[in-house]
Structures are given as C-alpha cells and as structure tokens.
Amino acid sequence: MECAPPARKHPEADISRTALWRGLPPLLAVVLGLWGLERGPGGGSMWRDESVTVQVAHRPPAALGELLGRVDAVHGLYYLLMHGVFALWDGGLWALRLPSVAATALAAAGVAAVAHRLAGPRAAVIAGTAYALLPPVQMYAQEGRSYALVACAVVWATYLMLAERWVAYAVVLLLGCWLHEFAVLALLAHGCAAWRSRGWRWSAAAVVAALLPLAVVSARQAQQQLGWLGRPSWQDWTAYGVLALTVVLLARGVRDERRALRVAVPLALLPPGLLMAVSLVHPWYVDRYVLYALAGPALLIGLRLGRAGGVPARAVWPWVLAGALLVPWGWWSGWLRTPESRKDDVLAVAAAVRERARPGDAVLFMPSRRREWLLSSPGTYAPLRDLALARTPAASHSLWGTELPAGEVRARLAGTPRVVALLDPQGQPLDPYPAEAAKREALAAGFRLCSLTQVRGARVAVYGRTAADCG
Incomplete structure (x- = not known):
C-alpha cells in the first residue's frame, strides 16, 4: 500500500x-x-490645538x-518634528496632518x-484592518497633534517586545x-507579558x-498645562466600562491563547484605567492621551476572528452585530470629517x-x-x-502672549470707536480675572x-461707540 504523497506547498499563496x-x-x-483630510469645504477647518501646532512649529528653534x-514641554519633540516638516514643505493643512496619516498607517501595519x-496571517489582516477602521483612530489620523505618532511608537514597541529586541524596544518606546x-503607561501594560524577562x-x-x-520639567508646568481638566466624567467611566466589557467578551473567545491575552488585554485596559484612577486626585485624563490603548481591542478582534475555524457559521450573532454597526460606523466616520467634530474652528473664526x-478696528480676545x-x-x-496685548507670544516665549493690566486696557478702550471681540460660546463660564x-x-x-455672529465654538461680536460706528 503506497503512502499518499506529501501536500505540496504553494509559495505563491504564501506570498499573497x-x-x-x-x-x-x-x-x-x-x-x-486622506478621505476628507481638510475637514470641510472651502479651505477646510482647523481647531485650536492644531492652531497651536502651526504657530509654535513655525518659531525658530531657539524661540521654540x-x-x-x-x-x-510635553509636546516639545512633536513641535520640533513639525518645525522640520514645515521647513521642508509649508503645505497648510496637508503638511500639518500628513505626518499623522503616515503614523496611523505604520501603526496599523504594526x-x-x-x-x-x-x-x-489571518489574525494579522483582521487586527490591522480593525485598528484602521476604529473611529477614534480615524479621528487622530487627521489631526495635527502627536497622538497618532505616539500610538505608532507604542505599537511597534509592543512588536519589538515580543521579538525580544530590547535595545530597539527601549529606543522606540x-x-x-x-x-x-x-506613553510610559504602556510600559506597565508590557510588563504583564514580559516582567520575567x-x-x-x-x-x-x-x-x-x-x-x-x-x-521633571513637565511636572513644573502641570498646573498651567492641565489646569483646565476636571476629574473623569460619568461619560468617561461609561466609555471605559463599555471598553472593558468588550475586551472581556473578546478575550473569552480566545482564553486558551494566554500569551496573546497577556499582551492585548493589559494594553487595552491598563493605560486608560490607570490614568483615570490617577485623575481622581490629579485630573490628567483625556482619552486621546492614551489613544494607543485601542491597539488592544484591535488585537483581540484579530485573535477572535482569526482563529483556525473563525466564527462558526451557526454563530450568527457576531455577523448580525457587525452588520448593525455598519450604519453608525459610516455616520461616525463621515462626521469626523466635518468641522462639527471638533470643539471650534479657528479658520471659520478668522473668516x-x-x-x-x-481698517483701524481694534480686537479683544475674551x-x-x-x-x-x-x-x-x-x-x-x-x-x-x-488693545490688550503687552508682549507677543514670540517675544514673551508663551503660547498666547501677555496682556496689559486692567487699568491700561480700560484706557486704551476709551479712545477706540469700534472693537471686534472674540468670545467663547454662550454658556461658557466667564474668567474671573481682573483683566478679563x-x-x-x-x-x-x-x-x-x-452684531453678534455664532461660529463653530466661538462668537464674533462687533461693538461701536455710536450708531454711526455700527453702520
């Protein structure tokens, strides 16, 4: 009786x-x-954090x-990187956001x-695709801030940890x-998988x-940098609860793959959970600060759906759930590419x-x-x-410049016929400082x-001494 010949390998299939x-x-x-990168028609939109990137990254290195x-200081390396980008190509919103697009692509590959x-390979293609599709990932892929780059570094550090390439791991993280x-919170998540090494x-x-x-430097700046933050809201805790429940459900489907779970579950839950817990004492939590944690759920999706048998055909609920999510996912993805997805729109305010x-009008920022x-x-x-400016941002080595004392602001206003005032939206708390x-x-x-004009996240008010000044 002859033995069956061994199955032939198909290198073309492996390559594919x-x-x-x-x-x-x-x-x-x-x-x-690249889809809707400018966020809106007519030249696009930009919110105030991105505007900070633009104006700071255009300063000379010494002034920076x-x-x-x-x-x-926490964003210093990113500003230096963007300074180099703008020096090579000052391409407006495209130059501002393309580094984040590239970083998100590299993170998905990671x-x-x-x-x-x-x-x-099956888990790989599903996990990488899931990561790219996550709406928060899409959001920060189109933002001129550091968060997509941080996520890219953490993801590839995770890969280097698994490969036990420790020097490269330390450099990338x-x-x-x-x-x-x-991003240092990812170090604790990695420790769950590699602490014995x-x-x-x-x-x-x-x-x-x-x-x-x-x-040390950023700790000195913490009050000025993060003083606007409050403790995590009930919405934050609810979102974390949904994340935790999702992670648990996905992990139950792959509970026999312990090594994978020791990588994915801590990465998903520890960074946001620890930052929220710390924020009960020191309010430091914003979800984008730990964007990289979304690599954890993406990995679990890949592990769950990429198992040898995948999801059994009789298990209808995963496919029903995926189909039901298509509509809100499409709506959310489209909304992220509109000016309304951000707190304000500095380009609309300027317009x-x-x-x-x-000509000759004064301006006040309030x-x-x-x-x-x-x-x-x-x-x-x-x-x-x-009218209120004492020293420009560049001259004062600050983000928004320094302003004159209250008495001098009043004196300057006394001789001004028309003022354009830029105000927060209705309902925002008024600053109690004497100058304000x-x-x-x-x-x-x-x-x-x-006149009073409502703009996304702002109001533009025009004041005049007389009716003639208003006309």
Whole structure:
C-alpha cells in the first residue's frame, strides 16, 4: 500500500497571504486618512490645538526652546518634528496632518505584525484592518497633534517586545514617551507579558531614567498645562466600562491563547484605567492621551476572528452585530470629517473676522487664550489693533502672549470707536480675572453691540461707540 504523497506547498499563496496582511491595513489607513483630510469645504477647518501646532512649529528653534522651558514641554519633540516638516514643505493643512496619516498607517501595519506574531496571517489582516477602521483612530489620523505618532511608537514597541529586541524596544518606546510622556503607561501594560524577562526590566529602567528630565520639567508646568481638566466624567467611566466589557467578551473567545491575552488585554485596559484612577486626585485624563490603548481591542478582534475555524457559521450573532454597526460606523466616520467634530474652528473664526472688521478696528480676545483663534491667520490678525496685548507670544516665549493690566486696557478702550471681540460660546463660564472683567465692564459701559455672529465654538461680536460706528 503506497503512502499518499506529501501536500505540496504553494509559495505563491504564501506570498499573497504575506502581501495581504502586510499591505491591506496600512493601505486602508492611508485611504481613510486622506478621505476628507481638510475637514470641510472651502479651505477646510482647523481647531485650536492644531492652531497651536502651526504657530509654535513655525518659531525658530531657539524661540521654540525658550517656550518649552516655560510651557508645553510635553509636546516639545512633536513641535520640533513639525518645525522640520514645515521647513521642508509649508503645505497648510496637508503638511500639518500628513505626518499623522503616515503614523496611523505604520501603526496599523504594526498591529498586524503583532497579531501575526501571536496568531498568524489571518489574525494579522483582521487586527490591522480593525485598528484602521476604529473611529477614534480615524479621528487622530487627521489631526495635527502627536497622538497618532505616539500610538505608532507604542505599537511597534509592543512588536519589538515580543521579538525580544530590547535595545530597539527601549529606543522606540522612549521615542513615544518623548512625544507624549503618558506613553510610559504602556510600559506597565508590557510588563504583564514580559516582567520575567531581564531584558524587559533593563529596558524599562532605561526608559524611565531617560524620561525623567521631561517628567521633571513637565511636572513644573502641570498646573498651567492641565489646569483646565476636571476629574473623569460619568461619560468617561461609561466609555471605559463599555471598553472593558468588550475586551472581556473578546478575550473569552480566545482564553486558551494566554500569551496573546497577556499582551492585548493589559494594553487595552491598563493605560486608560490607570490614568483615570490617577485623575481622581490629579485630573490628567483625556482619552486621546492614551489613544494607543485601542491597539488592544484591535488585537483581540484579530485573535477572535482569526482563529483556525473563525466564527462558526451557526454563530450568527457576531455577523448580525457587525452588520448593525455598519450604519453608525459610516455616520461616525463621515462626521469626523466635518468641522462639527471638533470643539471650534479657528479658520471659520478668522473668516468671520475678515468679513466684519474695518481698517483701524481694534480686537479683544475674551478670554486672552482665545488669541489662538487668529495667531495661525496672520493676514487677518495683523491689520487689527490688539488693545490688550503687552508682549507677543514670540517675544514673551508663551503660547498666547501677555496682556496689559486692567487699568491700561480700560484706557486704551476709551479712545477706540469700534472693537471686534472674540468670545467663547454662550454658556461658557466667564474668567474671573481682573483683566478679563475689565474688558467686559468697559464694553458694557461705553459701547453698543453692533452684531453678534455664532461660529463653530466661538462668537464674533462687533461693538461701536455710536450708531454711526455700527453702520
């Protein structure tokens, strides 16, 4: 009786599978990143945090260093990177956001690589694709801030941890921590999988030691940097509960793959959970600070659906659930590419000011930090007389400049016929500082309201001394 010949290998099929899991997730991330990149018609939109990136990254390196010694040191490496980008190509919103698109594509490739190492090519393509499709990932893929880059660094550090390439692991994770220091929470998540490894312990010590200088500087700036934050809201806790429930349900489907679970579950739950717990004492939590944690659920989706048998045909509920999510996913993805998806729109504010301001008009920012709305539109800002400004942001090595004392602001207003005031939306709490109160009191006492325009996240009010000034 003859034995059956061994099954032939098909190298072409292997090449196709490799190309699929390596190529599809980053390609999808690029397509989604470029879709609606400008966020809105007519030149697009930009919110105030992105405006900070634009105006700070355009400062000379020496001035940038002076600023970081006083504020925003946590974003220093990112600003330096964007300074280089703008020096090579000052391409407006595209130059601002393309680094985040590229970082998200690399992160999706990294999630696929981690999943491939844990469970093979099928899990890899599903996990990388799931990561690219997650709406928060899409959101920060199109934002001129550091969060997509941080996620990319953490994901690839996870891969290097699994490969036990400890020097490279320490370098890549440290890069992520210097882009935003809360990436260090990923170190604790990695410890759940690698704490027995001497290489991980030495790498962890090196990362913490090299991060200490930034931590010391940013700790001095914490009140100024994060003073606007409150403790996690019930919405934050609810979102974390939904995440935890999702992770538990996905993990139950792959509970026999313990190594994979030790990687994915802590990465999903520990960074946001720890930051929220700390924020009960020191309010530091914002979901985007731990965006990289979404690699954990993406990995679990890949592990669950990428198992040898996948989801059995008789198990209808996963497919029904996936179909039901298509509609809200499509709506959410489309909404993320509109100006309404962000808190404000500095380009719309600048456009409203251009339409209403006259030559010689003065401008007041109420509160002063709203000067950011015009700093990235110098063509609109330069012709206006900034009545309260004492020193410009560049001269004062600050984000928004310094303002005159209340008495001098009143004196300058006394000789001004028309003022364009940039205000927070109705219902926002009024700043109690004397200089801010002086602006409000002087406008109420000596001016009449000529017009009030609602813009996304802002109000543009024009005040005049007389009816003729309003006409």
